[in-house]
Amino acid sequence: MSNLAWNCRGLGNPRVVQFLKDMVIPKKRQVIFLCETLCMKEKVEKVRHLIGFESSFSVDVIGRSGGIALLWRNEEEVSIRSFSKNHIDVVVRVVGCANWRLTGFYGEPNRRLRRNTWNLLRLLSQQSNLPWCVIGDLNNILSHEDKRGGRRYPEWLVQGFSETIIDCNLIDMDLMGYSFTWVKSKGTSDWVELRLNRALVTQQWLDIHKETTLFNMEVSTSDHTPIFLAINKCIINTNVRRFRFENAWLREPMCNDIVLNYWDSNKNSEYSQKLLACQSQLEVWGKEITGNFTQRIRDCKHRMKHLKQRRDSDSLRLYDDEQNKLNEVLIQKEIYWRQRSKQLWL
Incomplete structure (x- = not known):
């Protein structure tokens, strides 16, 4: 089942609707997630009819911003689990493939509220054990290589998003094609490009969906380019959990x-x-070494703060020990994240 995700910047624009038809109808896309539809349910239903899909679900625009929609070709293959102004969570049931979970996601555009996005992802990750795929405009980058031009991206946003992905046991899929999915002021001295649109998956999801590739469609009528998740092969048996060696363990x-x-x-x-x-x-x-980096870092900083206030020789020595522990956890976390920056494990 192939999936398309796009920040379309308004379904009221005829050029957007025509562009969507051109992308979907010849290519037989199965599921489409749209964000910033800037419209009500009635408009989404008209688009669904134009592209020949059987079902859709949408969250209406609030004021002059937002609006998300999920459209799918075969009605019986998708069932809604939950939704909000930032996500639509569904279960996908396809004959010949194990059931899995798809979440169309639109990250909070206001940086001051970005933690709401991270907390929502963490909450969703706890609600099901099904193989999981999150796709859409996450409105955040995972590293400074995901940005070109303009001022340096705030470190707290990169760090916070990265920690969220680790806490949710998600893997960022490699993007084939052009490296950036959003552009501003193209062709000027203020030209800025970011990779805001991505697909995040669990290892369990990768285990049952073989030969899956994420493409940047590169051409768009919006300032965002669509991303296309092509699933070429899936397997039915999901009971066998594959062992994966963590490179971070070598530090222990x-x-x-x-x-x-x-x-x-x-x-x-x-x-x-x-x-x-x-x-x-x-x-x-x-399990005690990886997967709880956030708590380990928090504990080290808490102990360091307490020891620093005492100011005696023993406390200073213990403070240095805690500092070394903190540095080691940060190194392990970097190794852990680097290993997950690839679609396939080495």
């Missing part, structure tokens, strides 16, 4: 000890059995 001496202990204790076992033994132990132990 305990990782080496676990491997040596279980390798030595199974000297007479087959090579494959040794690997499985190490795998099971690393998986249990690794």
